[in-house]
Amino acid sequence: MDGEELTAQQTALYDRQIRVWGVDAQKRLSKANVLVSGLNGTVAEFCKNIVLAGVGSLTLMDDRLVTENATHANFLITAEESKLSGRSLAEVYCNSLREFNPMVHVSVEKGDLHYFDGNFFDKFDIVIISGYSLKVKKLINSKCRERQKRIAFYTVECRGSCGEIFVDLQSYTYAQKKSDGTIECHMEYPSLEDAISIPWRDLPKKTTKTYFAMRVLEYFESWQYGKLCQTSDSDIPHVLESRKVLCDEQGLSESHLPDALLNRLVAAGAGEYPPVCAILGGFLGQEVIKAISGKGDPIKNFFYFDAADGKGIIEDISPPSK
Amino acid sequence: MADSHLQAVKGAKVLMVGAGGIGCELLKTLALSGFEDIHVIDMDTIEVSNLNRQFLFRQSHVGQSKAKVARDAVLKFKPHINIKPYHANVKSPEFNVEFFKQFSVVLNGLDNLDARRHVNRLCLAAQVPLVESGTTGYLGQVTVHVKGKTECYECQPKPTPKSYPVCTITSTPSKFVHCVVWAKDLLFAKLFGDKSQDNDLNIRPSDDGNTSKNPEDVFERSSDENAEKYGRRIHDHVFGYNIELALANDETWKNRKKPRPIYIKDVLPDKSLQRNGHLENCTSEDMPISTMPTLGLKNPQDIWSLVENAEVFLESLRLFIEKRDKDIGNLIFDKDDQLAVEFVTAAANIRASSFGIPLHSLFEAKGIAGNIVHAVATTNAIIAGLIVIEAIKILQCDFHNCRMSYCLEHPSRKMLLMPVEPFEANKSCYVCSEQILLLEINTWTTKLRDFVEKIVRNKLGMNLPIVMHGANLIYEDGDDIEEDIATNYTRNLDKVLAELPSQVTNGTVLTVEDLQQELTCNINIKHREEFDEEKHPDGMVLSGWSGHLNDNKVASNRENDISSAPSAAADAENPDGPDVVPKNLILGAREKYQRWKNLPTPQKIRPRNRTRRIRKILIKLMTATAATTMTMT
Numbered sequence: 001m002d003g004e005e006l007t008a009q010q011t012a013l014y015d016r017q018i019r020v021w022g023v024d025a026q027k028r029l030s031k032a033n034v035l036v037s038g039l040n041g042t043v044a045e046f047c048k049n050i051v052l053a054g055v056g057s058l059t060l061m062d063d064r065l066v067t068e069n070a071t072h073a074n075f076l077i078t079a080e081e082s083k084l085s086g087r088s089l090a091e092v093y094c095n096s097l098r099e100f101n102p103m104v105h106v107s108v109e110k111g112d113l114h115y116f117d118g119n120f121f122d123k124f125d126i127v128i129i130s131g132y133s134l135k136v137k138k139l140i141n142s143k144c145r146e147r148q149k150r151i152a153f154y155t156v157e158c159r160g161s162c163g164e165i166f167v168d169l170q171s172y173t174y175a176q177k178k179s180d181g182t183i184e185c186h187m188e189y190p191s192l193e194d195a196i197s198i199p200w201r202d203l204p205k206k207t208t209k210t211y212f213a214m215r216v217l218e219y220f221e222s223w224q225y226g227k228l229c230q231t232s233d234s235d236i237p238h239v240l241e242s243r244k245v246l247c248d249e250q251g252l253s254e255s256h257l258p259d260a261l262l263n264r265l266v267a268a269g270a271g272e273y274p275p276v277c278a279i280l281g282g283f284l285g286q287e288v289i290k291a292i293s294g295k296g297d298p299i300k301n302f303f304y305f306d307a308a309d310g311k312g313i314i315e316d317i318s319p320p321s322k
Numbered sequence: 323m324a325d326s327h328l329q330a331v332k333g334a335k336v337l338m339v340g341a342g343g344i345g346c347e348l349l350k351t352l353a354l355s356g357f358e359d360i361h362v363i364d365m366d367t368i369e370v371s372n373l374n375r376q377f378l379f380r381q382s383h384v385g386q387s388k389a390k391v392a393r394d395a396v397l398k399f400k401p402h403i404n405i406k407p408y409h410a411n412v413k414s415p416e417f418n419v420e421f422f423k424q425f426s427v428v429l430n431g432l433d434n435l436d437a438r439r440h441v442n443r444l445c446l447a448a449q450v451p452l453v454e455s456g457t458t459g460y461l462g463q464v465t466v467h468v469k470g471k472t473e474c475y476e477c478q479p480k481p482t483p484k485s486y487p488v489c490t491i492t493s494t495p496s497k498f499v500h501c502v503v504w505a506k507d508l509l510f511a512k513l514f515g516d517k518s519q520d521n522d523l524n525i526r527p528s529d530d531g532n533t534s535k536n537p538e539d540v541f542e543r544s545s546d547e548n549a550e551k552y553g554r555r556i557h558d559h560v561f562g563y564n565i566e567l568a569l570a571n572d573e574t575w576k577n578r579k580k581p582r583p584i585y586i587k588d589v590l591p592d593k594s595l596q597r598n599g600h601l602e603n604c605t606s607e608d609m610p611i612s613t614m615p616t617l618g619l620k621n622p623q624d625i626w627s628l629v630e631n632a633e634v635f636l637e638s639l640r641l642f643i644e645k646r647d648k649d650i651g652n653l654i655f656d657k658d659d660q661l662a663v664e665f666v667t668a669a670a671n672i673r674a675s676s677f678g679i680p681l682h683s684l685f686e687a688k689g690i691a692g693n694i695v696h697a698v699a700t701t702n703a704i705i706a707g708l709i710v711i712e713a714i715k716i717l718q719c720d721f722h723n724c725r726m727s728y729c730l731e732h733p734s735r736k737m738l739l740m741p742v743e744p745f746e747a748n749k750s751c752y753v754c755s756e757q758i759l760l761l762e763i764n765t766w767t768t769k770l771r772d773f774v775e776k777i778v779r780n781k782l783g784m785n786l787p788i789v790m791h792g793a794n795l796i797y798e799d800g801d802d803i804e805e806d807i808a809t810n811y812t813r814n815l816d817k818v819l820a821e822l823p824s825q826v827t828n829g830t831v832l833t834v835e836d837l838q839q840e841l842t843c844n845i846n847i848k849h850r851e852e853f854d855e856e857k858h859p860d861g862m863v864l865s866g867w868s869g870h871l872n873d874n875k876v877a878s879n880r881e882n883d884i885s886s887a888p889s890a891a892a893d894a895e896n897p898d899g900p901d902v903v904p905k906n907l908i909l910g911a912r913e914k915y916q917r918w919k920n921l922p923t924p925q926k927i928r929p930r931n932r933t934r935r936i937r938k939i940l941i942k943l944m945t946a947t948a949a950t951t952m953t954m955t
Contacts (some may be wrong), residue, residue: 075350274354313737
């Protein structure tokens, strides 16, 4: 990328990371526009990473009001702010994030993302959502895919000690580093809807159990609450029932999905585990930087972390290419 | 969070060493995870180049203590916890074994091997579990060290910083890094550093002794000499005269390309330098003193021409003399000192030009000279998360679930985060077992000083050592030594081993001890006459603890399916810098992998051959990561 050079201020501030991803990537970053909707501890971690990295702009959406409760796992909300009433999460996040890097334009957009029309999405290169129901996730994903320009779409969820990232880069070309230079690579991503509609019987035996567990919870929540992450221990019998329905329908043995894992996810409810937020927010930040710079192998298309075994696993859940 | 979990966290008193890249993330995650009593040691102050990832710091904090500012920042969102900052070196005597004993667990976010080894020893002596960590670029790792249950941080030998034979640096550079080391460690040190230090900058003219002038005087500026004139003379001395002198030795150039002497009159014929005249603007309070704006050089990524390098050389020398006169005589190269970086870049480039080596930009030269680690916020955040997960397992005494974790750039077996069961202690580790070391050394030519500096301090990592031969004290370091005894030690330092009052010769066993670290080692001395200068530039070979890397073996057994992992480290070259570095990424290719003793068998997470394969990946990956640092010996 030619054109403007980085300023002396940028060069000094970004010195260490330019040594990782190069000047071109830094220039691209400084022109990229990122939208996040649904703010929580994991998204806070992501926002911190991307603002520090020097993205062009970050737009925050979440009209929920700040409560003292929200400070439990959040470094973007200071003790004083949590006492002030009437301010939205997005506004409070915005104030804190601006301080992290004065060179990044951080702003707030009010409203519900799924009511915005397609033109709104054209302002962004990256859209990230968290805490939405499956239905809304699919809807926003398809709005991104309908636009002429390529808009990278991500979802991220933390359920206690487990976390999931979904990535849709649509049709994506990037530079892959080899020992003797770089080669151009191409990847086709399925939408969220297409990915999760692959019958479980067709997936490799080694697919992580967390993938199935997340779908069971999604299924349960979509008819129980219409929202993510609201479960409690009393829901366990219904969740186990959901497991049976899905496993029968999709052709997977129920024994493949242990009670212990589901119990753990249900008990976590809406609770985030801060170390897992840091890990998910870290990987999501890296993925977004890769997608913007077009450098480095991106995750295709699910990522899982489970603090119980410490593994961070990539799963490629895509329909067979035609 | 389970109650037991919460109780363990609330009741814990933890020590964090390092409040930098990993440290900021770690302190935040600890506070959010419910930790209420955290002590933080960091000797550093905040720099501008920290701000892209050390998110607790702002521009207005530059120059302040990292530990203190980090504490204040975290208390803003977690006001009711106890964070105790220490703006101090973890190696200082106040942090003794008693100090370490008060903690439930120690968490390291350090940037150098020396401090890591020191903390390892104190944790062993105080019997406190240690979680160790490091990152470079997208790579990172977390390891767990519990005395009696796992290996200690030093059970596997660590790669020591790469050193170059003196003659490569002084006479026959072949890579740009050689020129940088020359510019930084010799020329810069000679002109601006401590004059009493030994310095190999001048090629000693062959012994014909017809030098009319003592070579040391060349670097003195006479009272009637202005800065520009002085600069031109220094330029011609080091890039012209010294090269001519070296060329006179035909032997050296038989199989090498001859260098070209460069004289300032050929590069910059004008007597005085053209300046844009904006000098006043560039020396304002908030801008560092720099030659670049006045010389019209903007982009630090550009490679300067020979003329530009000569201009920067003269101009930076002039600015040191005119604007920073009081620094001269005690400057040590610092990568955050803009003028120093400019001077070293220019000098290295002029020398590279002379030797036909490609020139480099200021950005690249700065990275090499400062051993700058590639660092991003994301990896540090991930690693800090993993440290907290391991720390909580330790606090719950859930040792059999502890894991070492590796953060990779390219997935291996679908994994970007790879957990591995901790290794058991190396029985021949001189730090956590009682292993006798073997030192091959020329006892008739090596001074005690070299033994103390290169072996006891550098190789064995001792801080306040005592050296004993049987019951005789040969040397001891510390503040409270009586004057006559100290004089005696100083005298000993300058003697060769075989001529010490209690002779050290072939077969002698020396005992070295560090009371602060509570570590004692016995060293068998073996006399040896000859050493290969390329392989052993120190002229000493220390051995005796097993677990050497066997590169051939790793290469020949490499698995096809993991071949992408090693390339992860391709751009990580300078592993000793401001952030944390995976020095301990090197894992020995131990033939036998044994399960921990004294523990219930851990849940089997993979078949044994797979563990071995993973270990091979790691060895390969880590050998590449721990490439080089540029210190001369």
